[in-house]
Amino acid sequence: MLREFTVPPVVAGTPSGGLADIVFQHAREDPDRVVLGRKTDGVWGDVTSGELAEEVLALAKGLLAQGVGFGDRVAVMSRTRYEWTLFDFALWAVGAQPVPVYPTSSAEQVHWILYDSGCTGCVVENEDQAMTVGSVIERLPGLRRLWQLDAGAVAELVADGAGMASDVVHRHRRAVTPDAVATVIYTSGTTGRPKGCVLTHANFMFEADTMVTRWESVFQAGAGEQPSTLLFLPLAHVFGRMVEVAAVRARVKLGHQPVLAAAELLPDLAAFRPTFVLGVPYVFEKVFAAARRKAEAEGRTGPFDRAVETAVRYAEAREQKAFGTGPGPSAGLRMEHQLFEKLVYGKVREAMGGRVRHAMSGGSAMSRRLGLFFDGAGVTVYEGYGLTESSAAATANPPGATKYGTVGPPIPGCTVHIADDGEVWLHGAHIFSGYLNDPRGTQEVLRGGWLATGDLGRLDEDGYLTITGRKKEILVTSNGKSVSPTALEERVRSHPLVSQCVLVGNDRPYIAALLTLDVEGVAHWLSMRGLPQQAAAELVHDEELTAEVRRAVVAANTLVSQAEAIRTFRVLPGQFTEEGGLLTPSLKLKRKAIEKAYAVEVAAMYQR
Incomplete structure (x- = not known):
């Protein structure tokens, strides 16, 4: 490595x-x-x-x-x-x-x-x-x-x-001048009081121009089309702000959508018809889940699932060819893929406006399988990684060489270093100049020009970064086992009935999980069984639904050793929300606040 x-x-x-x-x-x-x-x-x-x-x-x-x-x-x-x-x-x-x-x-x-x-x-x-x-x-x-x-x-x-x-x-x-302060963006504050990140005009221009130049195929369009994007990310977040700047600098037609909910977003995607979109994994998960629910409601679950498998295999074969480890899709796979183009893939793209061929995803981890599906369905999702302190993206998968499940190599002009304890350090012209009015906090994260991110990761032989967790989020059980919760939570959350998942287990004998139900997923689940509609909160003790959720937990446990596996879980009647103080505005989990709010439920999972 x-x-x-x-x-x-x-x-x-x-x-x-x-x-x-x-x-x-x-x-x-x-x-x-x-x-x-x-x-x-x-x-x-x-x-x-x-x-x-x-x-x-x-x-x-x-x-x-x-x-x-x-x-x-x-x-x-x-x-x-x-x-x-x-x-x-x-x-x-x-x-x-x-x-x-x-x-x-x-x-x-x-x-x-x-x-x-x-x-x-x-x-x-x-x-x-x-x-x-x-x-x-x-x-x-x-x-x-x-x-x-x-x-x-x-x-x-x-x-x-x-x-x-x-x-x-x-x-x-x-x-x-370029070194003048352009903006002060306050971090979401998963712990403690938000800090003001001081970003200069030079930071923004370097980041935006680098993205537009290296990802030219994204910021361009086909013959006779003008490149366009519909911005639905919050402009209070550095990712949304960088999209705004990059679009204006690249003469990309930019539209604004204030509501991230699917009921509001999907009609505007259909009307605006962007050529590319930039979002968080949540958006792509919702598009996929809506497509599958529609197929199930129409009695086409079997063909849809086969189309998903075909898309994943097709994208994997193309990925292997790009890195010289395979010949690419076989003739049979290409024919099978073409069969599903009109039946499934075209309809998925139509839900995003019909013209989208590229997308960028950041903010949190996207599952490898979901990324492969969209690639196989004709929408290449370039997953990246960055912080407010790095003016958005510090790494991103490049055109023609995407490795799904990673966040890509450093963007041009950037260096990624893995410290002795596995922490990701960043260096480049996009790194911020410090926290406003906080020299001590600045000194803690800026070390000789390097930004110590607080995230843990590893670089593969091609320089592609995989984020494995966050230093402050590592769970250490009473048996001394260290567990990074991210991959397990992501896998459980991929189930259509699960909305959110938080692992607990610090100083406890084993790992447990708090889960919330997906409202749309539950409504669809009831409909397909001919059952009357009920609020998700009324179904937390339903045996059949709990059994479905248990299958998601069992599937997730196959990723880890027995000592790291989720031993028990609790389905909660509500959601983790920003209004309740359990999510940041960028939808990140406030883990300590969640564990405190549900202390009774957590304690019950260990009373055995």
Whole structure:
């Protein structure tokens, strides 16, 4: 196994200027090119490069008119929507620093972020968020402005700046240098108080331009098609923010979708018809589960499952050929694959808009089998890995050489090092400059220019990284056995009846699991058995359903030794939610909070 691996950069030289420059450059070069999609009254419309530059300039003038100065920080608290992108580039144009805030944040979280970052202004989406800010505003003496998107904030600012000369904005913009702070993004905080990651214009430009250059096939489209993506990731998260920047820099048509739920997302995918999407494993799991439920409801479970097996074998054969370990799909396998193209694979792609051929996934681990299925179904999913501190992706599977089950080699210009204890360290121009107002925390993670991630991993002989766990999440049983929970949880969660899975077992004799039920999966399970619909919470003690879930646990246990296996589990009546304090805004499990909230249930699993 390798201990260190570097990929040479593909972006030459040091960038100049700041992130807002590209908006005005594109407007000069190709003002009529469509670069954004905007949904108004349920209908998608186009926004050209020229129109975007005009809107950014008008909003920037308004910000200056209302007192936003060079270097000021302005919070943006909203779901993913067109106006967020407008504010980002307008703030960058005047040399200000947007500070993203999740729209679901509590009043105390909002207070901490705005106080710690010293925000002088705040943009909110609606009245509820305005009230959240209002409830802590007395403890924010530096906050001078509050704008509400749904109350006409953009129009108000544009009107205020109408009399200002455009050159005032451009003087501010030209004063921005690559090493200037672009944004402060607060970590989700699975443990402790969120920390503000300071990211520069150079960090973002290096990361975005590297991704666009190396993954050119993703950011391009077929003949006669314009590349486009529908952004449904939260813009408060670094992954969503990098997608925004990369799309604008690459002249990719960018649309915004504020709701991740399938009922809202799938219709907009069908209407917007992106050529690629960027998401988290949850999205791809939902697309697959919906396709299988539909096949089962139509009495085509057998053909669907055979199509899945064919897709997986076909993708595996192509993977082996790419790495020189096999001849590729046989003639028989190619014929079988072609048979299922119209029956199954085309319908899966149609659920994603019909034009998607590439996707990127990050945020958490995707199962190898799911990745292989989508590849075999005609959608190549490039899984990657990164942190807020690394400006999003630090590794990613490259075009033509994807290894499913890994998060790929370092992105060009990045080095991955595996420390003696298995911790993943990162080095490159995308690494942040430190935590705001926290020199001690910065010193703990930045070691001689290397970012110590806190994640555990291994590099294979080709330099591909596999994340095996997180240092703080390793469970150590009372027998001294160390268990990384991620792979087991992921395998259990792959069952259509299971929504979430958390392993426990620290200082206890064996590993146990807390599970929640998938609401849509349960409804389908009842329907297929001709049973009346019931809430998932009413079925936690149902013997037949419990037996189905037990099969998922048994299948997961085949991955590990007996000492590491799940010995018992408990199905819970509710879900782990962000509102309940059990998930971060990026849907990561707050393990300690979950174990504390369900202390009685955990204790019961060990009373034997």
